[in-house]
Amino acid sequence: MDVKNSDPIFTDWSDQHTALWGHQPLRLQHRLHTMPLFSRESLAQLIDTYPRDQYSLIHMGGRGGRRFWREGDTGGLPGEAVIDAISKGRMWLNLRNVLKVDKRFADVADAVFEEMAQRLPGFSTRHRSAGILISSPGAQVYYHADLPGQHLWQLIGRKRVYVYPNSPPFLTERQLEDIALFEIEVDLPYEPWYDEHARVLDLEPGQMLSWPLNAPHRVENLDCLNVSMTVSFTNEEIHRLQNLNLANGLLRHRLGIAPKSRSISGPSYWSKAVLQKALRNSRWVKRERNARRVVDFRLDGANPGEIIDAQAAA
Template identity: 25%
Template sequence: MTAHSPITNAQTMTFPESARAAFAAAYPDQPARLCHDLVGHDLLTLDALATLAERMPASSVEYNLGKLPLGVRPEDTPSNGLTLGETIRTIETNGSWAVLKNVERDPAYGALLDAALADLEPIVRAATGPMLHREAFIFLTSPGSVTPFHMDPEHNILLQIMGTKVMTVFPARDEALVPAQKSEDFHGGGHRNLVWQDGFKARGTAFPLAPGEAIHVPVKAPHFVENGPAVSISLSVTWRSERSVAEGELHSFNALLRKRGLPTGTVSARPERQGLRRLIYRVMRKLGV
């Protein structure tokens, strides 16, 4: 894709053949470094993103000071004292972090998401079924900012557009990192941030990212991000699958059982196959048990 051109040509690929091959080898359970062709796109400049942010609802934006401890509690996250537009336009010097959520609700950014995921859809469908609940998020970070240790419920690919960062990714389903009760709380609406211990770092793999590079992050693989010496813009394209939905249902089922003092069950590496437990959970939820 040439810089400054909107995605209108169905033959234009966001992810070249080498990236699609690397993704196919890793998906859904392993992180993988990929490459992409969105650097320089008109929709992903600071000015374009500031304009987008100013017309988005407050519920779809989050921003705060960026130099945070890896294990900061959500309630301790400090404000930067600026408006969102000011935060983005002066992000080079204001020491902040911002995320624009669900940018796919804007038609132009929705087309950007659809084009990116179209490259990967056949691979995803073969492994975990249809792509469900597709979303896009844009992260803007000042030099030296840190995104604390956390996890996300979606299949995720983070595309680096401007600047550099290092994402350190940890294995999913490691209960030393994410205890079972934390997963249960998370799927019940609990915060994404996780408790950090210094001994965890050796369990992770660091992935340096430069413009034109990307990383596949498996569902609920814990990670943290350290920004480089320049402003960073990253685009996150995400989706759910029957597997990720099933995992959420099974952890929610365990939360119901634990609340009633009943034995909880194991959530397997293939939760979509645990049909009976999922059915029982859906019946209990429907009945309000």
């Protein structure tokens, strides 16, 4: 496959990028969008066989605001019809865990991370995952922060990404704990004046974005169908920070103790690593997360972009 050829996947990486990587938002050029694997036709075939438990289809409702979001089902439509519906509607489809579902994408990710390891001294990963996000013209991803390292690879269409500093008031330690404990990364408070402090970067096919760990961001699609790949990773440091945030969240919310340390080494860290392991799957945590996932619509094959209530259709 073309990923095996020796051309670099990053096509404009310089020493300056190596110096800035992880410290500043960075937009780099890549060639994934020229690979047949990432063509619309190939992605339509991927949708055709994608496991039901590995995708999310979200409808954004008629107005802005996430309280109108509804989760649905492709209704078994062919992949090309699904993409057509998204291009005419207000939806997004997230094909999660694509590295596990289809080995061809894992091969691409291997090549990407191998190149990063060559260009970034000491860079290694402990865990990797990726998703393909297909979204409607004008769709938005609201202000949020992610715990793993993340990159956004643009494949089809154009989007505008706002990246904010990973420090107060844009992001606090307590918010990081809450994200780890409650898995509520999209509940971060956002004020329009934050935008004065954002780096605003437009992405087109053949560009990717990296940003400092946990930096809050939000995304606006421009007026076209968008396909991007989100790549997440952890390394030893990120893994320990996730354990620390979860443990500090448990101390604060479950045990009523204000955490004093954010160290990721020494006795304080290791006792927290034990604490979070003991409690992370407890009934209390599960109840608090209370992640309700209700499928309540499916795509309307006769009217691309429209949806049918699952109850009405049943």
